Every structure is written in C-alpha cells, then in structure tokens.
Amino acid sequence: MRHVPPAAADEARQGPRRRRVRLLVARRARARGRQRGRRPGGRNVTLLVLDWDGTVTEVDTLHLVLEEFGDRGIYARVEGALGETMTLNEVIAAEFATVTAPLEEVIEWLLENTKIRPGFAELARERRPLIVSSGFHETIEPLLEREGVLDAVELRANRLDARPDGWRVLFRAEHRCGTCGEPCKRQDLPEDGEVVYVGDGYSDRCVALAADRVFARDGLADWLAAQGVPFEPLTDFRALASRL
Template identity: 35%
Template structure:
C-alpha cells in the first residue's frame, strides 16, 4: 500500500510560493531504513540535458548569463531562467532532442533493486521537468518520481521556468533547493543516500547519511572534507549500496 504525499511550496515556510507548486509523490506508507535521492543531469544522463539544449537551440546570449553565474553575480536560478527564455525551438523538437540524450544504464538496475526492496528512489534535480520526463519515458523509467524546475509554455512564445521548490535560504541559489525538498517530503537526511555530481548537490551532501559523488561534486567534497564514496557509474553505486544493506542479488 502507498500513501499519496502532496508536496506544496505554499505550505512550507522556507519555500517560495508558486502557482505551480503542487506535486504528488507516491512513497511507501511505512518507510524502510533509508531512501535514495538522485541527481539527474550528469548523474543519470551522461551529459547535462539543459546545457546540451542551450548549446543547440538557444540564442548565443545564453553564454553571457552563464559567465555572470560563474562570476557569482547571479544565482543559478536566475541564470537558468534567463537562459531558457532564449531557447528558439518548439516543444516537440526539444522533447525529441532530450529523449536522445544517452544515459548511464545503471539507473535501470538501481530502479529495479529499489523497487524490489521497497526503497523509495526519487530524482531531485535543478534541471527541467519536461526534459527529464522525456529521457525517463524513452527508457521505461517514468515510474521514478521527479522533483525539479517546471518548464512553462505560453502560447507561441519562448518557454519560461517556474520554481516551485526554490528556497530563499538555498546555499547555492538553486531553482530546486534539494535540502528543503527533502525536508518537505518528511525524509530524514540522516537516513538518506544521495547520489550526485555537481554544484546543486553540495548542500545536501553535507547532511545526507551516505553520499556517492563524482566529477565536480567529488572535487568539492575533497576540498571541504565531506565524506563520500566515489563512483563512475550507477551500476557501481547499486552494487555497493545493496551489498551494504545485505540485499543485493
């Protein structure tokens, strides 16, 4: 049996209000010993989907916003919002492009093992919902709950972004504050395994019980003295994770 947990930024004091702030997540009514939260871009996919779309379909000015973000002049939330407004392609074209982005096939095994043992697996991303959904649908993974920024289409104009899970207190200024999202779910970070690779994964990595890190997140954890296990593929993560809990088969 499962309960439907309705997530709303409106009812959480640290999350900003948004008209598109309600999302339904299905989790077991009795949580097991832990849960798994996983980044998407660069972790489940082999490249950042949003970056690839911007490089292919956005006006060149998107790079100016990227440089301002890199210099610390704006938050990643503002950067992404401005960049998405520069995309010049229709929805069908973007969805097809996103669906063709290659993935780490280990996510299939991770999803299967989590489902087999009743362990909640949730994608928590500072990326874009419709791009993520296109990738998951392509690979038969649409059952994995996703929490992310929201792509909004208004008539025939360019898309825009909604941020139902932003937090004014977010350490990295992300569109989706992963720490606040975990709290909103009622998930204890002390009982959470987190998997990630980048800047938006930093804060939650300091609080999760177990962290699997690669690429930029691994480098940051080294500099900050944050405990983690390095990984290259999600197959590696799955094998180590389930051997530790004694249920890998």
C-alpha cells in the same frame, strides 16, 4: 547538474563565503556523528536520492539543449555569476529564455541524443529512488518513459512554459535555504531516515552536506574533496548498486 563556477571565480571567493562553507562542512560532520535513520519501532529506512543532469544522464541535458536550441554564448556569460551575483534559479531562467524552439522538437531531439548512465534502469526498479532536479518535468519524464522507469521513481523538478518568444521556467521552489542562501535541494530530504545522495555539480553541494552518504562525480567530487568532505566516487549505477 553541472553548473559549476569557473576556477577563477572559486579562487576569488574569500571571507564570509569561505566561512560559510566551513560551517556547512562542520554541520555535516556533527550530523554524521549522531544516530540517524530510525523510525518508530527501530526500523532503519534508507532513501536513495539522485540528481538527474550529469548524474543519471551521461551529459548535462540542460547544457545540450542550450547548445542546440539556445544562445550558445549565454552559458559562459551567466555561469561566471553563479553563486556570486546570481542564484542558480536566476541563471537557469536567463539561459532558457533564449530557447524558442517548440517543446515537442526539443523532446524528440533529447530522446535521440541523451544517453543514460549504465545500470540506472535496474537500480530504479529495485530501489525506487527520489530524483531531484534543477531541470524540467517536461524534458525528464519522456526519458524516464523511454527507459521504462517512469512509474518506478518519484521526480521533483521545475516546469516549463515553452513560449515561442522564449521559454519561461516555473520554479518549484523560490524561497532561499537557510543554510546555503539559495533555493536548493536540501528541502527535499526527509527529517528522519538515512539518506544516500548521488550528484555531480553545483546544485548538489548543499544537499550533499546534509546526506549520510554521498556518491559524487565531476564538479561535486572536486568540491567535496577540496572541503575535506568524505564521498564515494560515482562511475555508473551498476557499481553504485553493488555498494549500497
């Protein structure tokens, strides 16, 4: 998911937040140095975890829906507060409160306009990944069904109450992560077993630091590079599958 604060906001962040980032990076380095991924009996288990918007999809569908059906100006207004005065959940709630279109109309539009990154369906059938998203079951599942992989993946996402006076987001998690201070995807990782994480944006930062191996693109790749955290670039899922 592409929710990434503007460069100006990044430059303004200093002090405690910068120290917290360094702590996260150090923790990830220590975790990589420990032996992980063994269940009783010594069997290695690798879980493939994928972000959805901007990772599986070529373009962030949350942003597409806002552009087509919501208040186009709210994205710029609230994204600048992301990670500063607003959590990701608060930003998403504010953005989608401006969407009043019927859910069926939005789903039909997404089915016609959403492109999936090449190789995803084949990878999903072979690896049966876990998809963790800041988006919505109601808009993701029709696309998974279109691709023929609805039953091949496990999906963890938020839900919608698509009211005509503005959509309400029913968040699957409200409690804040003890590491990053926001409700985040780190809670979805297993306590044991190797994790390969694939993502692209702000919501993927904390969970990427907890993974054993990371494939990244766009804002997540830029952020990891700036923090000195190793990752592998994501182009498409055919290339990713060849490296697993």
